[in-house]
Amino acid sequence: MSSPHIHSGSSSVTMMLQVMLALLPATLVAVWLFGWLALLQISTCMAAAIGFEWLLLRVMKRSLAPLFDGSAALTGLFLALVLPAAAPWWVALVGALAAISLGKQLYGGLGYNPFNPALAARVILLVSFPLQMTTWLLPLPIAGGADLTDLTTAATIFFNGIAATGQPFDAVTMATPLGYVKTALHSGIPVPQSLASYHYSALAALVGNEGGSMGETSALALLLGGVYLLRRRVISWHIPLAFLATVAVMAAVSHLLNPDRFASATFHLLAGGLMLCAFFMATDPVTSPVAPRGQLLFGIGCGVLTWVIRNFGSYPEGAMFAVVLMNCVVPLLDRHFRPPVYGHRS
Template identity: 45%
Template sequence: MSDQPIIVSASPHVHSDRTSRKLMFDVVLALMPALLVSLYVFGYSAVITTVAAVVSCLVFEYLIQRYILKTPVTIGDGSALITGLLLAFNLPAGLPVWMVIAGSLVAIGIAKLSFGGLGFNVFNPALVGRVFLLVSFPVQMTRWPTAVENNTRLVDAVTGATPLGMIKEGVQFGETMSQISTRLPSHTDMLLGLTAGSLGEMSALALILGGIYLIARKVISWHIPVTVLATIALMTGLFWWADPEQFANPLLHVLSGGAILGAFYMATDLVTSPVTRKGMVVFAIGVGVITVVIRLFGSYPEGISFAILIMNAFVPLINRYFKPKRFGARIKAKMV
């Protein structure tokens, strides 16, 4: 018998040097390629929108915690920074600064701190801010700048419709996909970021590279993003196979809109997503299904923001049903 005393204490018993701050800044690094593409395409308007969102989120978190909640200020953990970046990624470049600030207040004050702060919020804060602005200011929130090529440098932008918006509008006016496709950007343009959309919808390639970095760093698991995108591709592929003149092909649905941004960076939020792999898959399938239903049959051309928020509400039930196996639990023998 060892003379070393046995220490009984509460969990956690396994410690790691991977703090919340380090995880958050890994996410910041992953978002940098997509941010640089947006800044290149939209220029100063993208800078103003991003800075306004990030600064206002940091300021609101400090003020609310310091003077209203009177709790320790946690802006140093990087969560408010991530909220600001993701909120900016969900907004069109050139949105009035006061609207950006209003979205930040809702994201930080209502969606995050009113629930108790990081680790307690039920819904993704950035998406709550985005949906609030979309419902409150639908005209400004759907006025999408689109890049205009001048020689070899993207230097200007005009207002245009997103690919999903073009499809929705064209179908409503009785056009076929063959007619609509003549106005749509190519898959290569959507992959590189030469299309209309919010700051974070520009370059699918940049978002994918950042997502791979997060998976490699084990900040997120592959189960949610892969399942979300696979569900969107499978469902839209079935509709496209059934009637290609009425429905767009699955690759267009995956590359356009906020599918990749939502799948890699918002559906995977550690606080508002399930904890088990089976739960993650169920959650991701729900996100994909709701996204496709809204895109194809709803009033809005894009639906992933609503889909993630709806599935956020089901996360406690999913975690309750798909519980991780308790350490030391006895495995029942199979009955012969």
């Protein structure tokens, strides 16, 4: 082999581990919010993702080397973090299967998938099982919910559903702020009033103590992970900054024009899956543009679509759809927004 004869020592496996490490704060918050249930979901998803990867590789008679690149484990973790805590066990399994098969191996495995496998799986689950995917368990720190510090209760919910706990459905679940505001708007209630009746607090949204997917609600934990990834240069700033700034600007301007119809920039930045999508999903290297200008446009596109879907779509949250839609145009962005080549600039 010709030069260079040295290497920086980076590897795909290291990058996967770094991303997992960056997800640690969000994972810990998930455990804080949902106790044993979070641990059950996470371990099931990760084990299932690795298991299905092994199965598919065996069936296709391919090398088992990808089993050890950490990507399947990471997909499992991602999947768990975007699931509602109360999602039944079979949703986790179907999700893991969808992620690994339809989201990844169908295209040839790691490096060839157009969508982030976990995100693709979430889209599939959301349109297939809308009820299970939008039933949000009351987090532990909010009094009155199911006692998830008890393993038996957690296992009961995981395997037999919320009804099996014997508690009234409404007592153990709550809406997400985005969902609540959207439903209220449909009934003609303006945004400030619905936020007041939700007892919305930006602080709760920051730490994650509200309704939502297990690993999505804590903007702060995700921000911490994102900053770690930026510092370690696993991701570059272009996509997250463009994504978040676009949402913030669109939300701020619309809020200024019509505060009854549109929520504020702070609300949008802290709500739903935006932080997870901006720092972890949109920046998935395989499915995002490689060159800086393409990355900026990709981020802006994600931001615009997120805001548009949140405010005009039928789903309350649009970040995930925005990223998946923008993933479709990545080859175009790569093709038309290449970096300027030395000596060819006029």
